[in-house]
Amino acid sequence: MALVLLAGHGLLRLASGRRPHRAYGVVLAVGLSWFAGVAVLGALTTLVGVLGLTTRPLPVPAPALALLALAGLLPARPAGEHAAPAAGQLDEPAGHAARRRAYLVGDLGAAAAGLLVAARVAVLSAGIPVSANDEYALWMLRARSLSQLGGLDPRVFVDGAAGYQHQEYPLFVPALAGWLDSWAGRPSDPAAHVAVALTLGALLAVAGALLARLAGPAAAAAGLLLLVSVPTLLALQSLRLMADVTVFSFAFGLTLVLLLVVTEPHRRAPARPWLAVAAVLGAGAVGSKSEGLAFAAIAFAAGLLVATGRRRGVAVAGAAALAANLPWIAFSRVHHLSSWVANQDTLSAGHLRAVLPWTGHVARGMVDRWPGGSWAGALLAAAALVAAVLAVRAGHWRPVVLVALVVAATTAVLLAQYVATAYGPPSDPRAGSLLDGQLAVTVFRVALLPAALVAVGGPLFAGLALRPAAGCAGGYAALTPCQQTNMKSGRNPYRRDSAESETTVQVSGSAWDSTSTSSQSSPP
Amino acid sequence: MRAGRRPSPLVVGLAAGILVGAVAIGLARLPGELSDQSRTAAAARSVQRVGSIPVLSPGPRRTAFLAYVRRAVPPGESVRIVQPVTALSPLEGRRGGRPGVCGYSVSRTTYYWLVYALESRPSTCDPDARWTMYYGVRPGPLPAGAGAHRFADGYVLVRR
Numbered sequence: 001m002a003l004v005l006l007a008g009h010g011l012l013r014l015a016s017g018r019r020p021h022r023a024y025g026v027v028l029a030v031g032l033s034w035f036a037g038v039a040v041l042g043a044l045t046t047l048v049g050v051l052g053l054t055t056r057p058l059p060v061p062a063p064a065l066a067l068l069a070l071a072g073l074l075p076a077r078p079a080g081e082h083a084a085p086a087a088g089q090l091d092e093p094a095g096h097a098a099r100r101r102a103y104l105v106g107d108l109g110a111a112a113a114g115l116l117v118a119a120r121v122a123v124l125s126a127g128i129p130v131s132a133n134d135e136y137a138l139w140m141l142r143a144r145s146l147s148q149l150g151g152l153d154p155r156v157f158v159d160g161a162a163g164y165q166h167q168e169y170p171l172f173v174p175a176l177a178g179w180l181d182s183w184a185g186r187p188s189d190p191a192a193h194v195a196v197a198l199t200l201g202a203l204l205a206v207a208g209a210l211l212a213r214l215a216g217p218a219a220a221a222a223g224l225l226l227l228v229s230v231p232t233l234l235a236l237q238s239l240r241l242m243a244d245v246t247v248f249s250f251a252f253g254l255t256l257v258l259l260l261v262v263t264e265p266h267r268r269a270p271a272r273p274w275l276a277v278a279a280v281l282g283a284g285a286v287g288s289k290s291e292g293l294a295f296a297a298i299a300f301a302a303g304l305l306v307a308t309g310r311r312r313g314v315a316v317a318g319a320a321a322l323a324a325n326l327p328w329i330a331f332s333r334v335h336h337l338s339s340w341v342a343n344q345d346t347l348s349a350g351h352l353r354a355v356l357p358w359t360g361h362v363a364r365g366m367v368d369r370w371p372g373g374s375w376a377g378a379l380l381a382a383a384a385l386v387a388a389v390l391a392v393r394a395g396h397w398r399p400v401v402l403v404a405l406v407v408a409a410t411t412a413v414l415l416a417q418y419v420a421t422a423y424g425p426p427s428d429p430r431a432g433s434l435l436d437g438q439l440a441v442t443v444f445r446v447a448l449l450p451a452a453l454v455a456v457g458g459p460l461f462a463g464l465a466l467r468p469a470a471g472c473a474g475g476y477a478a479l480t481p482c483q484q485t486n487m488k489s490g491r492n493p494y495r496r497d498s499a500e501s502e503t504t505v506q507v508s509g510s511a512w513d514s515t516s517t518s519s520q521s522s523p524p
Numbered sequence: 525m526r527a528g529r530r531p532s533p534l535v536v537g538l539a540a541g542i543l544v545g546a547v548a549i550g551l552a553r554l555p556g557e558l559s560d561q562s563r564t565a566a567a568a569r570s571v572q573r574v575g576s577i578p579v580l581s582p583g584p585r586r587t588a589f590l591a592y593v594r595r596a597v598p599p600g601e602s603v604r605i606v607q608p609v610t611a612l613s614p615l616e617g618r619r620g621g622r623p624g625v626c627g628y629s630v631s632r633t634t635y636y637w638l639v640y641a642l643e644s645r646p647s648t649c650d651p652d653a654r655w656t657m658y659y660g661v662r663p664g665p666l667p668a669g670a671g672a673h674r675f676a677d678g679y680v681l682v683r684r
Contacts, residue, residue, distance in 0.1 A: 120558075124565035129578035131571060133633055136640035148599060148644035155602060155646035162647040163618060163627035165636065187576070187643065222543045225550030228557075235560035239568060340617065376549045383542045390535055423614045430614055459546045462539035466531055 001180070001198065005030075007065035008037025008280075010072030015276035020072075023273040024209075027107040031114065031205035032277055034198055035253060038246070039284040040068065041179055042172025043324045046287070049152040049171070050327040056150050057182050106212020106220045110205045113224050118201025121238045125193040128239055135241045137165050139173055144187050146171070146178035158335045168337040170328050172287035173243040192241050200238055203249035204228060210256040211456070214263055214399070215463025222459035226380065227252075230452050231372045232444045243289040244445040250284035251295035251449045255406055257281060258303040261310060262398040263464070271310050275317040278303075282321025287328070290339060291446055294413045295406075296321055302405035306398040346420045355422040358435060362418045365436065366411075369443035371451040380455045387461030396464040403457055407450045414446055577641050582634070586659070589675045590641045596673065596681055597655050602648035604656040605638055606663075607631065624661065625649055634659075656682040 012020040012033060020029035044064055049055045130140045141164075145156045156164060180191035207227055211220035228234060237245050257278045261271060282300060285292035300318035307314050331337075338344075345351060367373055372380070388400045418439065423431040531539070572579040575591040582590075597603055607630040609623045621628030626649040627635035638659060639647050645655075656663070658680040666672055672682045 120561075124561060128565060128568040129571055129573065130640070131568065131578055131580055133636060137636035141636075141640045141643060144640075144643040145646075149646075153646060155648065159646075159648075160618065161621070161626065161649045163616075163621075163632075163635070164639070164647075218543055222546040222550065225554065226546055229550045229553035231553065231557065233557070235557045236564060238561065239565055372553075376553065379545065380549060383545055386538065387542050390539060394531065394535075434614055458542050462542040462546075465535055466539045 001195070003062065003065050003069060004037035004041055004176070004179070005033050006037070006069035006072060007040055008033035008035065010068040010070065011036045011040050011280065012276065013072045014068075015280065016273035017276075018273055024277070025103065025107055027111045027114075027205050028209045030111075031202040031209070032253075032280070034202040035206070035250065035284055036277075036280045037065075038172060038176055038195075038199065039250075039280050039287065039324070041065065042170075042175045042287045043283065043327075045146065045175035045179070046171045046325075046331075047327045049146070049157075050331045052151070054150045055146045055152070055175070055178060057179065061179070102217050103209075103212055106217040107209045109217065109221055110208020110212065110224065113208055113228065114201040114203075114205030117204055117228060117234070117238075118197045121197035121200055121234070122194045125197065125239045126190040128193060129189055130241055132240055132242070138169060139243055140177060140187075140189075140192070140241050142169075142171065142174035143177035143181065143192065146174055147181035147187065152331070158337070160336075166290075166340060167335075168332045168339050169243075169290060170287045170292075170325060172284060173246050173289075177241065189241065193239075196238065196241065196245055199246055199249050203253065206253050207256060207456075210253075210260060211460060211463075214256070214259055215460050216467060219459040219463025223456040226455040226459065227452055230448065230455060233371070233448065233452075237445060237448075242445070244448065247285055247288035247292040247295065248448040248452070250281050250288055251292060251299065252452055254278055254281035254285055254296060254299050255403070255449075255453065258299055258307070258314070259399045259402055259460075261314065262303060262307045262402055263396060271313045275310075275313045278314070279317040279320035279324075282318060283324035286321055286325045290341065291414070291417075293325075295410055295449055298409040298413070299406055302402045302409070305405065306401050341417050341421055352420065354425040355419055355431075357426050358419050358422045358431075359415070361426070361432075362415055362422075362435070362439070365439040366415060366418070366443050366447065369439055369447075371444050371447055372455060373451075377451075377455070380458055384454055384457030384461065387458045387465060390465035391461040394465045394467070396461070396467075399464060400461060403453055403460075407453050407457075411447070411450045414443075414450075580637065582637070585676065586679065587641075589659075589679045590638070592673075592675055593657055593681050594642060594645070596683075597642070597645050599644040601645055601655060602650065602653055603642055603645045604648050604650060604653040605635065605642075606656060606658045606661050607635060607638075608660045621649065652684070654684050656684075658682065 009020055009029070012023075012029070016023050020033060023029070024032060041061065044061050045055050048060045053060055055061070130136050142156070145153055149156065152158075155162065157167060160167070176195050177192040180195060181187050184191050204224060204227065208220050208224045211223045215223075233245070257274055261274050261278065278300075282296040285296040285299075296318070300314060300321070303314040304311050304318075340346075370377060388404070391397075391400050418435065421438070423434045426432065572584065574584060574587040575594070577587050577591055577594070579587045593603070604626060606625055607627075609629050610631055612623075612629045613632050615632070616628070618628060623629035626647050627639075628649075638657070642657075658678065660678045662678050663672065663680050663682055666682060667684060670682055670684045672680050674680050
């Protein structure tokens with residue numbers, strides 16, 4: 001696990017062009033390094049498997065990760081990396097010092113929450129054997145095949161005759177469990193549970209720290225509390241060896257990072273470190289589960305819509321996320337591993353006409369089984385709406401639109417998935433019971449992303465509404481009136497004005513701070 | 525409110541109310557989630573095992589048979605799994621197959637559990653497979669030269 005973490009650290013350093021603890025702060029650097037490590041291990045394992053090599057740690061994956069880890073630890077600067085500023089170099093306004101302290105409080109709280117939850121989940125779950133259908137039929141079977149058979153054995157991963165389920169599902173989660181099996185010397189459920197616990201802990205650390213940067217420590221604390229108490233997340237899903245927690249963690253983190261990108265744009269702010277993180281988290285979402293592809297695509301598309309002036313960077317990050325998964329996508333296509341959800345049967349015009357009447361039933365079923373969909377969920381949704389209005393009035397329309405788009409589009413995709421996979425029209429007696437069974441056992445898992453965003457939306461937007469927008473007398477935060485005019489006229493609102501200071505500090509403790517960042521790749 | 529100005533008292537009040545309400549809902553939910561988590565984990569940890577295989581709904585006797593098959597069949601070798609025939613599942617994605625063999629027209633949940641319990645011994649539909657596991661089904665006449673270990677009635681491992 002340490003090698004995974006260090007390899008993630010190395011990847012972030014290479015991709016961001018800065019040492020992660022300087023680019024993101026220590027807490028975010030650790031949490032994001034775990035996510036990056038999981039993503040790079042998954043992508044690497046998939047690649048060597050697709051190439052017909054062994055997926056065991058030796059001879060390829062472990063040395064490759066070690067090299068990556070080394071790149072992150074070397075004192076010399078890799079190509080493209082720029083010197084971090086000495087502390088005295090920062091020409092930091094007094095208000096930003098206060099903000100830095102607030103971030104520190106948020107980071108410490110997030111770190112504490114992540115550590116506590118990770119430790120609790122690890123202790124509670126380490127002795128639990130694989131016992132749920134999806135655990136053994138989908139995820140751990142593939143993990144054990146990778147570790148015990150040592151590769152993409154065609155009998156398991158290709159042969160459709162033997163009835164293996166969802167052979168098109170990506171491999172990042174099995175790759176992580178298989179990696180730990182290999183080091184343990186045998187299939188190890190406890191190690192896989194610890195990996196899930198670490199992923200959940202990293203999610204809380206990353207989410208808390210990002211929320212603190214976006215909306216302040218009070219909003220971060222409230223948001224973390226709501227996140228960790230999303231029904232079934234801890235109570236059930238944290239104890240299962242499935243990909244739902246992982247895909248949720250990557251996708252939720254991706255959404256928060258894109259929120260930061262669109263909320264904190266600065267005319268000289270180097271987007272590269274955060275867009276590098278967005279690429280890593282997007283790759284992880286795509287590589288964790290099929291829904292992750294939809295979640296990441298929606299998040300990047302929403303980012304493209306609202307990230308005026310940074311669209312090229314967002315597009316590049318999205319393309320990188322997809323590129324990391326191309327080996328598996330190609331493997332699936334070559335071996336005709338069709339999706340159970342989207343295939344020529346489910347997407348045929350005749351089938352869609354037959355099952356379309358299920359739409360209302362599915363929508364009601366999703367509401368009934370929505371994670372946190374009780375009275376408290378309704379209250380949180382109402383609070384998010386009110387807070388969204390306040391945030392828009394404060395000039396923060398971009399994060400509100402981004403969250404709204406992600407929630408609406410992911411919910412619509414999930415609804416469409418249930419409708420399209422209905423067995424038959426409502427007149428078929430088997431179709432209703434099958435559909436209800438499917439809704440009962442999956443909605444609480446797959447709808448985590450929109451449910452958590454709705455829950456966290458209240459405190460997030462409320463915090464944004466309270467946040468004074470800097471450097472702007474009206475309209476969008478952090479833009480000069482001139483730039484707002486440019487935005488309305490379609491010109492790049494983030495283009496640097498020649499008269500602007502080289503030393504402005506925008507977001508202390510993050511990639512937006514300091515003079516050093518101004519010498520990095522210019523934002524698009 | 526205009527950006528760049530201090531938020532009005534009304535906005536501050538509303539935002540503060542939302543934050544307090546969010547904390548209240550989180551605090552109201554969290555103990556129940558933690559309690560459920562502890563209870564679920566304790567129940568899951570208490571599952572018996574036969575060897576490395578947890579005893580699930582098939583019960584200890586059948587699980588012991590699986591443990592025997594794992595010991596008898598070397599890792600990496602394919603196993604043909606034969607189960608009692610049931611109605612074809614509406615969720616079956618295959619266009620055809622021999623009922624009762626390699627998961628076709630059988631209890632799919634049981635089939636997937638068997639496949640996992642035998643991990644690293646992949647399932648095969650090959651009628652000439654070296655190993656065939658009869659799980660709840662009496663084998664017919666054995667091919668010439670084949671040997672069978674009868675664990676219990678209907679629970680037999682055949683080696684060609």
